[in-house]
Amino acid sequence: MITIRNLHKQYTVKDKSRKRIVVDAVNHISLTLQDDTGYALIGESGSGKSTLAKMLAGIETATSGEIWLDEINLATLKGEALRRKRSEFQLVLQNSQSALDPRRTIYHSIAEPLRCLSPQDTPRELERIQELAYKVGLPEALLTRLPHELSGGQQKRACIARAISISPKFIIFDESVSGLDVTVRKQILDLIVRLKEEEKSTFLFITHDIDVALYLSSNILVMKEGSIVEQLNNAASYDDFQHEYSKMLIAALPLQSHHIQ
Template sequence: MINIKNISKQYHIKDNSTLEVLKNINFTFKHNHIYSLIGESGSGKSTLSRLLTYIEKPTKGEIYINNRELNGLSKKQLRRMRANVQMVLQNASSALDPRQKVYDIIAESIRNLTDIARNDEKKYIENMIEKVELPSKVLYSYPNELSGGQQKRVCIARAMSVSPQFIVFDESVSGLDVIVRKKVLDLLLRLQREYKSTYLFITHDIDVAIYMSRDILVMKDGNIIEHVSNLKSYKDFRHEYSKILIKSQLT
């Protein structure tokens, strides 16, 4: 479904030097699957998410979606691709336009990225907001009138409204209290079963990563240093860095 080949990302910094954030990453994300990506801050997780959603382009390497390489696609082709690849960010309040009501926030994505007719739009959006377990009256509220948990659900509704094949959740439940976080995670799992999307769940919290998936990627210094599939216990992690990361969170 999504295949990344020899992906590297460099940024130019002062004195004409470069900072290499990602280094020759290769991976294939399968259809209808959930992956979790863990690693310390600065390991390259968020940079990878921006490349996968094509917010930024890789310095080297190729990204394939449904066997189509992204580099060189026309603007029209990229727009169609964006309906298949969505992202839900950590800070929901900054991701939502404070000048728009929730209805218009979701409608904007639908109008730009789908072929849903205007006559069907209202019913579709009402159904979508119900799927994320929010009352329909929320549609006529501004983001600042909602709680943090409600804002997060609006972001999820907006992403899911275009029926994407692949969704990146970048620290998407960070900052929520334990009870709200658990409810949001369960909502995401239910939606994944319904839509059969592929998730990449980026988090620094190992327990959250394991709750979401048994397929765990570990990133360090711009490299995926370990991939554990069908995780059953912490003992399945073999790399020394992974063990240190786990120990630091459990102690």
């Protein structure tokens, strides 16, 4: 179980007149995410979704607040203990190509977390990488390629394989289908839905698209200006959203909104 307590992140930025101002990117959020459960987090660009994701993944440090994994407060850990505990949180970024080292083959990119955290002999490592490629639908022949030789959808599959390689307890997908064409997007969403059932992990999918959120999970969080303004546990349609901000997001959808089939 992941428990977020009074999590707060401030940035100091310059306004248009070059004056320094303090911005609350994440504003004292408290939240509990259950084990082996999928969640979707919706909000407009700038709502604080990605900042929250980076804090959960250990990329950003909170200004204040706590993140608990089971009975351990990550803020109290240091050194190797912190590094190993943070490995239980994996982040799949929007831009897959930038997340993969352009100089390394796909095989080595997927193998990197295993080599750092769970070293194995060469035959067992090869077997594990082949198993992961099969699980995410990535042709084995592509493992020897460099990232730029793969399509956007194939790069995304490689990033997902890398994220699940060490069987983390928590996986965050940050706008992970943005920029993909409709057919490939549907394939990646179906892959995530299947993995959510197969992997013993908590999934948090961050998106600005309510249709995507509803397709992936009935547990939906709505974020505005750094705060969670609505939380649904059994969402099935637009009608389940009650907060005015949620309704505004729905009203702003195209008239012929693309429901995912």
